[in-house]
Amino acid sequence: MTVKVALIGYGAIAQDLFFKVQDDPYLTIKQVLVRHRSCEIVKPLLCSTIEVISSIDDLDDDIDFVLECAGHEALCEYGEAVLRRGIDLGVLSAGALSDINLDTGLRQAAHQSGSKIIVVPGAIGGIDAISSVGKTGLTAVQYTGRKAPLSWKGTPAENVCDLENLSEPFEIYAGTARDAARLFPKNANVVATVALAGIGFDETLVRLIADPFVSRNTHRIEAHGDNVSFSFETCSGTLPDNPRTSALTSQSAYRILKMRSDSFFL
Numbered sequence: 471m472t473v474k475v476a477l478i479g480y481g482a483i484a485q486d487l488f489f490k491v492q493d494d495p496y497l498t499i500k501q502v503l504v505r506h507r508s509c510e511i512v513k514p515l516l517c518s519t520i521e522v523i524s525s526i527d528d529l530d531d532d533i534d535f536v537l538e539c540a541g542h543e544a545l546c547e548y549g550e551a552v553l554r555r556g557i558d559l560g561v562l563s564a565g566a567l568s569d570i571n572l573d574t575g576l577r578q579a580a581h582q583s584g585s586k587i588i589v590v591p592g593a594i595g596g597i598d599a600i601s602s603v604g605k606t607g608l609t610a611v612q613y614t615g616r617k618a619p620l621s622w623k624g625t626p627a628e629n630v631c632d633l634e635n636l637s638e639p640f641e642i643y644a645g646t647a648r649d650a651a652r653l654f655p656k657n658a659n660v661v662a663t664v665a666l667a668g669i670g671f672d673e674t675l676v677r678l679i680a681d682p683f684v685s686r687n688t689h690r691i692e693a694h695g696d697n698v699s700f701s702f703e704t705c706s707g708t709l710p711d712n713p714r715t716s717a718l719t720s721q722s723a724y725r726i727l728k729m730r731s732d733s734f735f736l
């Protein structure tokens with residue numbers, strides 16, 4: 471059986487994922503949802519069998535899985551409608567779930583229709599272990615993220631340091647996962663994933679660092695419980711079309727799609 475997938479967004483992650491999926495006999499990207507103004511730009515980039523849409527109402531009834539790879543705003547705009555249609559939703563913009571109303575709305579929609587929300591681990595490793603132990607088994611979780619200075623352009627980091635001329639690592643944020651997810655919507659989705667898997671947005675402590683010495687995005691988790699402790703570090707180069715996004719993100723998204731199509735899965 472071929473699993474029919476719709477993507478929300480056609481940026482760096484979606485395009486990289488698209489190339490991974492195109493030779494896979496068990497997965498088909500059937501539709502791509504973009505903003506209305508982008509439809510005519512995206513159409514020529516895709517083969518004619520893939521429909522480019524700009525309204526969630528145009529989602530085909532036979533879509534098995536929708537993957538959001540567009541940003542917080544897109545998850546707010548389309549997430550609930552996808553789930554209400556009974557279609558499972560993969561989420562990359564997990565940081566949007568730091569908004570309690572959105573989180574509750576999506577969970578209710580999924581519960582009522584029987585669909586599922588799958589938070590894609592994306593750019594960070596170790597989520598399986600953190601999630602297996604979860605809130606009941608963990609007492610402290612600390613996340614530290616490092617990216618090259620220019621990856622923090624357009625964020626509140628610009629108010630606290632001169633990103634263009636950093637010669638030493640600079641801590642641009644220290645606080646809760648909830649505030650990090652809200653303040654850094656394009657850089658702290660992994661923070662939200664760690665929080666959701668572990669002890670929650672308000673208990674997970676976060677440090678974000680603009681580091682002129684890193685060439686790859688680096689995500690470090692230190693987690694402790696009464697009977698367990700973890701320390702994970704993930705370093706990934708970035709995608710050519712978005713130098714702030716880890717290449718691991720689209721690899722992880724492809725894995726989630728394969729999970730739905732393959733009979734043996736690890």
Ligand SMILES: NC(=O)C1=CN([C@@H]2O[C@H](COP(=O)(O)OP(=O)(O)OC[C@H]3O[C@@H](n4cnc5c(N)ncnc54)[C@H](OP(=O)(O)O)[C@@H]3O)[C@@H](O)[C@H]2O)C=CC1
Nearest residue numbers: 479480481482483504505540541544563592593659712715
């Ligand atoms: N969980 C994880 O590990 C990670 C998650 N992410 C999340 O994934 C998102 C996408 O990342 P990436 O591909 O690198 O970003 P890009 O900026 O390269 O692409 C995002 C695409 O989504 C489109 N888009 C944005 N809003 C909407 C909308 N409301 N409706 C339709 N399309 C929309 C944008 O179009 P336009 O240009 O017209 O706005 C753009 O083409 C990030 O914003 C972030 O939230 C990113 C990295 C890691």
Ligand SMILES: O=C([O-])CC(=O)C(=O)O
Nearest residue numbers: 656657658659660715716
């Ligand atoms: O791509 C990464 O390394 C992480 C990222 O941007 C995010 O979590 O939003």
